[in-house]
Amino acid sequence: MIPALVFFYLCFFCLVETDETEVPVMAGDSFTLRIGLTEIQSHDEIEWRFGSSRTLIATIVKGNIKYGVDKRFTESLQIERHTGDLTIANVSDEHNGVYELSINDRFIDKFSVTVYAPLPAPVITKYSPQCSSSSSSVSKSVLLCSVLDVSHVTLSWYKGSSLLSNISVSNFSISISLPLEVEHQDKNTYRCVINNPISNQTKHLDISGLCQTPSDSDHDWTEAVIRLVVAAVVGVAAVAAVVVLVYDIRSRRIELEWKIKFIKQ
Template sequence: MEGDSVSLNSGLTEMKDDDVIQWRFGDENTVIAEINVTVDRITVYDDVLDGRFRDRLKLDNQTGSLTITNTRAEHEGYYDLQINSEIRVSFRLIVIDSVLKFVSVNEGDSVSLNSDLTEMKDDDVIQWKFGDENTLIAEINVTADRITVYDDVLDGRFRDRLKLDNQTGSLTITNTTTEHAGVYQLMYLGRLSSKVFRVSVYDSVHCYGPTEAVMRLVLSALVGVATVIIVVYEIISRAE
């Protein structure tokens, strides 16, 4: 999540006396951190890439693992760990907007989750995932010119209910029920970014959205006041 810290584990329990460990970032393989065990030197390169990693990198002097603090979208991308010039492990980091988008809908209505794209790039792969297990429910692969909805996952709860916009990748869920409530994650694989929505589905008979609930509460209060006034009026009239 944006603003959180993330640790990239080297997989080492300790380093050898002659190890030179480098962490590299992005398509240009820019060195952002280094440990040279032979000369007992640890270096973080704060000023590379316009200073995007300044005061954010921490190296474990025992294992060489890298921690990135206070992450932002500009830290998304590929990280390679090289030991003595050989790549040992690669990571792909995706930073999710920490502000969830809350969406509410009445049961039986449709709800649209907006990708905020005006159009997709030729190499985009867009995936929609649902729930704690991040189950894939819909996908657009622009390169292969393929749109797929996975109707049969999760016991078929989304069968005949999903529609993908082939221009923007936005997702619409039709004829919603309470079992469609939950967290939806949109992954832009070609862009290394993501969005998260929390959808609430209100029972159209028994439950109401926040605005309608407030209106009903106000109306109930007004009815109560009116009833008191009538009762007081009746008492006064009889007393007279």
């Protein structure tokens, strides 16, 4: 009797307990949760529920489709009448969560949907350059690869195809940076990559541009700025000189008027 009960419970939990199927999707895209049946039977009752509260979002009962009243799904959800597959279009963060499927009041499967935002391109900035004109010394730069306001991503530095370092963030939307020190004489290829389970963005590093001497156009631009500053300083000095001269003339005139008035008295 006991072995029979053990077999019964084992079979029961084989039907009830199941791992969640991970479903990554890009924001703005659509996804379909598939039951795996070619056609449901006329007497089958299909239920789709969502979230920790297990909100009923769609059912098929005797071939009739009924949708829930959850506003997150009123315009984006569709259930296929013959297979019971669930499709959600124009996905956003509010569609993140666990979807449960049951057939004839028996739990069948769980789908864990994670919505990912489009990835920004990483930006490489020179943080601490050490450019040397001496051929005997080694010139280096410390670089930062950065991305703003991201979550569920990994930021990585690669030399060729080899991973040098990386950093990951999960649920929190934050800005992250990853440093890298390189020699200016280095002939290797470097790239910074940001990725999540469904997409990536890559920024390649141009080592030859890390420690360049100013071009002629840079000199011209610098010279123009210097001239403008000098002209401004000279102009201010000239105005100040005129003000002092006018003040001096007025002072002498007032002094002369007082002397004439005193003599007349």
